[in-house]
Structure formats: C-alpha cells, structure tokens
Amino acid sequence: MSMLEIRGVEKRFGQTQVLKGIDLDVEKGDVVAILGPSGSGKTTFLRCVNFLERPDAGTMIFDGETFELSSIRRREIARIRRKTAFVFQNYNLFLNKTVLQNVTLGLTVVGKQKKEAARETAIQALERVGMADKLDAYPAQLSGGQQQRVAIARGLATGPEIIYFDEPTSALDPELIGEVLSVMRQLAQDGMTMLVVTHEMEFARNVSSKVLFMDDGRVIESGPSKAFFDSPKQARSREFITNILKDR
C-alpha cells in the first residue's frame, strides 16, 4: 500500500472551482514534482494536502489511516502535521527568532523536548542544509537562499515522513536557486519522501521520480518523470514541455 493516497480532492474559492478532483499516490522515497501552468491549482492542491486550505471533498490515506478531507477534525490535522513538514515559497521563518530558535521552537513547544536535546537535533538538521555556522543570526540578516535552507532544516528537525515544498525557489534571486536545489537533491538521495510544486524543470526531470502534471484544476498526466519528459502522452503535456524548453 502507498504511504500516501489522495483521492478526489476538490476545492472552490467562491464561485471558482480551483481543484476538480485530484488523485495522487506517493510511495515512501518518492520525489513527486507537481507541474503545471500558473493558475492550474498546484499550490492550492499542496496546501490542501497539509490543510492550510480546507478541501471541500476528497479522502486521504496516510500511513494506513483514512481521513475524510471535508470533515477532518482539528486533532487529526495536528496528528498528520506532526508527520509532515512544509516549505513555503516565502520561507516564512519566525522573524523574532534566531536561526537556531526557528528550528528548536517546534521541538521544544510541540515535541516537549529538553532544550539541550532540541539544540542537538536542530544543529544536525542545520548541518544537513549547510547553515550550522549561522545559529545566532536572525532571518533578516540572511539571504533568501539561506533563509530557505533554514526553513528546510526547521522542517527536517521534526523528523517528518514527507516534506511538502511549495515553489521553494520561486522567490529567490537566480544565483541563490542552486544552493536550495542542491539541498533538496541531497534530501532526495537520502531517501526523503517529497512533494514539490516547482517550475524548475531541470529538477523535475533529473531529481523527481514522479510527475503530476496539472492544468485547470485537473490532473492531465501523472507517472514516472522520465516517461513524462521523454514521451508525454497528452497533447497538453507536450505543449507545456515544448513551451518550457523553448524558453531556455
């Protein structure tokens, strides 16, 4: 059985139906790239999966537990979130906390870890993203790429089974994208399960194992990334890939 099975996710904002029934299976160790043009609903889908938006319909099977998404309870959401991490486009670091505190806060407040243990866990996580030399810096003193790496460490430290990335490099200056992508590539190699909304085709093609291609709130095509890029089945996918390659 898949580690995460998502069926029929629907979401509407007012009169607009943004998601029209999204399905997705994620196996342990999968790196799923969620692709699609702007406005296709991919970010909304990712936010629905971690309940930053409340889906109107759909089910989720996570670790063998089934959840009805439209009626899920707050306590169940909290339980799911403890097994997941979320990396935002705008990093969303806690601005009043240092790098170290950003990572330890969840551990001490939610995980009830002792300060010393949390510090150790946090430093390990920060070492994985190459930020262990900036423990006492505040987010405002860091570049975007550094902030995003701290945000990844904040997620890693809680020991998630899956990490969601919402366009993690879209807010970054071009020269800072590489450092974040290389951290993500390393995580993928370490076997971390990841769901990545991205416009980085290089990453999608070479690092992700699966692609979920969305347009207009629907899944147009999904499957192994190699197959998607080498021989896309749908006309819409071909068009998308051609357009992307043309821009290069």
Add this chain to the structure above:
Amino acid sequence: MTDRVWDILVSSFPRLLGYGLRVTLPLTALSFSLALLIAVIVAMIQYAKVPVLRQLCRFYIWVVRGTPLLVQLFLVFYGLPQLGIVWAAFPTAVVVFGFNEGAYMAESFRGALESVSRGQMEAGYCVGMNYLQIMWHIVLPQAFRTAFPALSNSLISMLKGTSLAATITVMEMFRQAQVINGRVYESLALYTETALIYLIFSTVLTWLQRLGEKKLDHYGGVK
C-alpha cells in the same frame, strides 16, 4: 519676579512634586496597566475574529472613542451614583482612564498584530504548534515590538490626561496646584511650574521609550 512669587514657587515645588510622585504617577501606572490589559484582549479578539465578542469590542471602541474623556469621568463619578453605583474618586479615575485609553491602544495593537505576516502563523501550524502557542511565541512578541512607539505615545498622553482627575476630586498634582493657587492667587507662576513638572515626567518617559526600543530592536534590523 518678585521675592513673594519666588518664595511661593520654592515652597510649592516639593509639594507639587510630591503629589506628582505619590498620586499622578501611580494613577498613570495603574490606568495604563488596565488599558494595556484591555487593549491586548480586545485586539486579540478582533484578530482572531471571535464572533459576538468581536462585535462587542467594536461597540466598546466606537462608544469610548466617540465620547469625550471628561464626559466619561463625570458620567461615572457623578452619574452612576444615581443608579446606586458609587465608587471612590481614585478608582473611578483608574477605571475611566484605563477603559478610555484602552480603546485607542486596542486599535494600535490590532494594527500591530495584523502587520505580522500570516505566513509565519501557517509555518507555526506546519511545525505542529496550536493557535495559542503561535500567538505566544511568534505573533505577540513581534506585535509588541511594532506597537511599542504607539503604546508609548498612549502612556505619555495618559500621564498628562490624569490631570482631568482633578475635576472629580482626586487630589493629584494639578488639583494640588489649584488648591495652592486658591490661597495665593499666582496662576501664571503656579501653573507654569505645574506644567514644567509634567514636562519633566514626560521627558523621562520619552527616554524610557527610547531605551525600550533599543532593547527590543534585536531582530537583526527588522521593524
């Protein structure tokens, strides 16, 4: 300046200062504490969009900001006794000043709360924190930093505003100046002296504000 006026000033100064320190400052401190408590609660209720309570808070702010402080003082001190509600002058002043300035401070504080990016709250949820934990560790500290100058403004304005308590028989610094003046009829000299003491007090508060801002400004330059 005649010797007589000089003598009056010299002998009244320690008295006035004494009333300032023993009455005006404690009155300010108590009223401000009450106002701060009210402001934080009222602002948080609105920030969290709590139904019913939120409407009550809007109503409170609407009424208090829309009526004069002096009228509020008279209403509570001279009006409410007709309904059998009788409070001594000093507590009346504390309550009225607290509720009055609390309404303004609630708005300052609400603005400060809303200036903290919602993304940080989402990030808090995603690391597993609940609403209160996020408020306590993330949102409130940043909001206090942002609201600090506005709250300091309120404190200084309240310090001066306590002179209105004289009108409901609280024997504070200004009332004491009136009493002395009633004996010696030197309005210009005495009220200038009183004004100077208020100025000294508010100058000290301004220094404290600057000190506080320096101490709070430790987010690596983030406003």
